[in-house]
Amino acid sequence: MAAKDASDLYDKVIRVTHVYLGPTADRFIARQVEHHLHKAPEELTRADLSRLIDWIRIAMSLLTEDSEVIEEYAEQLHKLTRDNGKSKPATGRGA
Amino acid sequence: MAKKTIDSLTARAMQRYVILALLYIVLIFVLPANSHAMQTYHLSGFEYRVLYLAVAVPSLVIWFVAFYGYARLQEYARVIKRAEEAPAFSQLARGCMWLAWSLPVSVLTAYVLDAIADQWSGFHAASVILANYTTLALPLIGFSIVGMASKELIGRMNTRLSPMNARGIMLFFVVGGVLYCYLTFRHLNPGSLGSAHNPYFLPIWLMLLTVIIPYLYAWFVGLLAAYEITTYSQQVRGVLYKQALRLLIGGLVAVIAGSILIQYVSSVDPSVGHFVLDYRLLLIVLFRIVTGIGFVLIAVGANRLKRIEEV
Numbered sequence A: 001m002a003a004k005d006a007s008d009l010y011d012k013v014i015r016v017t018h019v020y021l022g023p024t025a026d027r028f029i030a031r032q033v034e035h036h037l038h039k040a041p042e043e044l045t046r047a048d049l050s051r052l053i054d055w056i057r058i059a060m061s062l063l064t065e066d067s068e069v070i071e072e073y074a075e076q077l078h079k080l081t082r083d084n085g086k087s088k089p090a091t092g093r094g095a
Numbered sequence B: 001m002a003k004k005t006i007d008s009l010t011a012r013a014m015q016r017y018v019i020l021a022l023l024y025i026v027l028i029f030v031l032p033a034n035s036h037a038m039q040t041y042h043l044s045g046f047e048y049r050v051l052y053l054a055v056a057v058p059s060l061v062i063w064f065v066a067f068y069g070y071a072r073l074q075e076y077a078r079v080i081k082r083a084e085e086a087p088a089f090s091q092l093a094r095g096c097m098w099l100a101w102s103l104p105v106s107v108l109t110a111y112v113l114d115a116i117a118d119q120w121s122g123f124h125a126a127s128v129i130l131a132n133y134t135t136l137a138l139p140l141i142g143f144s145i146v147g148m149a150s151k152e153l154i155g156r157m158n159t160r161l162s163p164m165n166a167r168g169i170m171l172f173f174v175v176g177g178v179l180y181c182y183l184t185f186r187h188l189n190p191g192s193l194g195s196a197h198n199p200y201f202l203p204i205w206l207m208l209l210t211v212i213i214p215y216l217y218a219w220f221v222g223l224l225a226a227y228e229i230t231t232y233s234q235q236v237r238g239v240l241y242k243q244a245l246r247l248l249i250g251g252l253v254a255v256i257a258g259s260i261l262i263q264y265v266s267s268v269d270p271s272v273g274h275f276v277l278d279y280r281l282l283l284i285v286l287f288r289i290v291t292g293i294g295f296v297l298i299a300v301g302a303n304r305l306k307r308i309e310e311v
Helices: A002-037 A046-063 A067-082 B002-030 B035-041 B045-079 B086-119 B121-157 B163-185 B204-235 B239-268 B279-310
Strands: none
Touching: A002 A046, A002 A067, A002 B239, A002 B279, A046 A067, A046 B279, B002 B045, B002 B086, B035 B045, B045 B086, B045 B239, B045 B279, B086 B121, B086 B239, B086 B279, B121 B204, B121 B239, B163 B204, B163 B239, B204 B239, B239 B279
16 A cells, blocks of 8 residues: 555656656656665655655756746645645646 | 766767868868869969868868767767667667768768869769769768658657648648759750760769659658657657757757758759859858757757756
C-alpha cells in the first residue's frame, strides 16, 4: 500500500513537471530524487516533497530566469502536499 | 568517462574544422591563381589570392559554426541516449553533420577541380560535372537522414500532416520546382537530347535523371522534414523544453532552407569554372550566412536542451 502511494505521488510529480519540462520530466525528477534525496524515485514520499521542491527551485533557476514559471511550478508541487494530491496539474504558461 | 566522450565530440569536430580551414587557406596560396580571373579583374597572382581569401573568410566562419552546431547536437543526442526520443535526435545530428560537411567539401572540391581545369583545359567539362554532383550528393544524403528523423519525431506525436498544410507544401514545391526546371532548361537545347553542349556538360536525359530529379527529391524531402519538425516542436509539451526546442528546430529549418537555396542557385546558374564576382557569388554567400545562422541556433538550442538533462 505504501509502495503504491509512493508510486502514485511520483507519477503526480512527473505529471506536474511534464507541463514545464515535457519529455525530459521523468529523467529530471529521477535525477533530483536520486542525487539530492539519495533514494530511488519510486520511494518518494509526501514527507520528501518539501525538500524536493527546494532542490527543483534551484535546478529550475539554472534553466530559466523567468521566476513566474519557477513559482508556478513550485506552487503546483506544493498543492500535491496540501491537497493530498487531489488537485489537477496546471496547464502551464505557453504550454 | 561519459562526460569525456561527450566533450570529445565537439573537440573532434573542431579538429576537423581546423584541418579543413587550413587546407583551404593553403590551397588558396599553393594552387596556381586562375588565369581567366586574373585577366578579367587585372590582378597579379598575389592580389588574386588575397581577394580570394577575403571572399573565403565568411565561408570559414560559417564552416566553424556548422561544425560546432552539429557537434553540440551530437552531444545532446549522446546525453539522452536512453530516452525514447534519442534515436530521432541522433539521426537529426547525423543529418546535420552531412549538411555541415557539404559546405567545405563542395567548396574545396570545386576549388581544386577549377585549378586543375585552369592548367589543363581538357579537364574543364569534367571539373564542372564533378563539382555539380558534389554540390548535389552530400546535402541529398543529409536531407534524407533529417527526413527519417522528422518521421520518427512526428510518429511519436501520433499526428498526421493536415490536408491544408499538405496542399501548401505541394503548392510551394510545385512552384519552386517548375521555376527551377524553367531556369535550368533555358541553358539546354531541347532539340538535341544527347548533346552535352551546355553549361552542365551533360546530355539532357542524363541531366534530368541524375541532377534535376535528385534535386527535386532532395528539396521535397527537406521541405517536408522542415514542416514535420516544426509540427513536432509545436505539439510537444513543456514550457522550458519547447523554448529550447524551438531554437533548435528554427536552426534546422534555416539550415534546410539555406542548403536548398545554395543548391538552387548553384544548379540554376552553374559555375563557369573560375572565380567571378557577380550576383551568383553574392547570393551563395548570403544563403551560406542563412545556413550559418541556422547552425548557431542549433548549437544554442542543443546546449539548452543538454542543460535540462544536466541539472
